[in-house]
Amino acid sequence: MSLMADPEIVDLYVLRRFVTAPAAFVQMVVTLYESAPPRRMQTPGGRLMSSEMTNCGALGWVSDHAGYRYVTQDPLTGSAWPEMPEAFRDLAGRAALAAGFGIFEPDACLINCYRGPAQMGAHRDADERDFSQPIVSVSLGAPAYFLWYGAQRRGSPAKLWLESGDVVVWGRSARKGYHAVQRPQGEVRYNLTLRKAG
Numbered sequence: 001m002s003l004m005a006d007p008e009i010v011d012l013y014v015l016r017r018f019v020t021a022p023a024a025f026v027q028m029v030v031t032l033y034e035s036a037p038p039r040r041m042q043t044p045g046g047r048l049m050s051s052e053m054t055n056c057g058a059l060g061w062v063s064d065h066a067g068y069r070y071v072t073q074d075p076l077t078g079s080a081w082p083e084m085p086e087a088f089r090d091l092a093g094r095a096a097l098a099a100g101f102g103i104f105e106p107d108a109c110l111i112n113c114y115r116g117p118a119q120m121g122a123h124r125d126a127d128e129r130d131f132s133q134p135i136v137s138v139s140l141g142a143p144a145y146f147l148w149y150g151a152q153r154r155g156s157p158a159k160l161w162l163e164s165g166d167v168v169v170w171g172r173s174a175r176k177g178y179h180a181v182q183r184p185q186g187e188v189r190y191n192l193t194l195r196k197a198g
C-alpha cells in the first residue's frame with residue numbers, strides 16, 4: 001500500500017480502500033441523519049453551501065452569519081450532536097497511526113453529503129484549537145476529485161481521485177493546507193472529516 005499521495009506533497013497520505021465495509025459506514029451516516037438531519041449551511045457572507053452537512057461527536061462544526069465555529073448543540077434541533085459511532089473513532093485512530101501521526105482521538109466528525117453539482121471550494125481547516133492534531137478524511141459512495149493546493153490558495157492543485165473507502169490524512173506541515181472537492185462522479189458522495197477540535 002502506498003501511503004504517499006504525491007512525492008511532492010509532504011505530510012499528506014492517502015490510504016486507499018482503508019475502510020473495509022464502506023456500505024456499513026454509509027448506513028451509519030443514514031442512521032445519524034435521523035437525529036441530526038443534513039442541511040445546507042450559510043457562509044458568513046450569506047451564500048448557501050452546496051453540500052449538505054451534519055455532525056456527530058461532542059463538537060460539531062457550523063457556519064452561519066456569525067462565522068465558523070464548533071458548538072456542542074445542533075442549532076437545528078437544539079439537542080447535543082449524536083454520539084460518534086465507535087467505528088468512526090476507531091477507524092480515524094487507526095488511519096492516523098497508519099499514516100504516522102501517533103494517537104488520535106477525535107471529538108468532532110463533520111459529515112458532508114454531495115449530490116449532483118455539490119462541491120466544496122478551496123479552504124483550509126483552521127477552526128480547531130490544536131494544529132498538532134491531524135485531519136482524517138473518509139470518502140464514501142461516489143468518487144470525486146480532491147484538490148490539494150497546499151500553503152497558498154492559488155496555482156494548479158494536485159488532483160487526487162478518491163473512491164469509496166479511501167482515507168486521506170494530513171497534518172504537521174500540511175495541516176493548514178488549502179483543499180477543495182469537485183462534484184461527485186455519480187449520484188451521491190459522503191465525506192467524514194474527523195478532527196480533534198476542542
Ligand code: SIN
Nearest residue numbers: 112137146181191193
Ligand atoms: C472538507 O474539506 O471539509 C471535505 C473534504 C471532502 O469532501 O473530501
Ligand code: FE2
Nearest residue numbers: 123124125179
Ligand atoms: Fe476541509
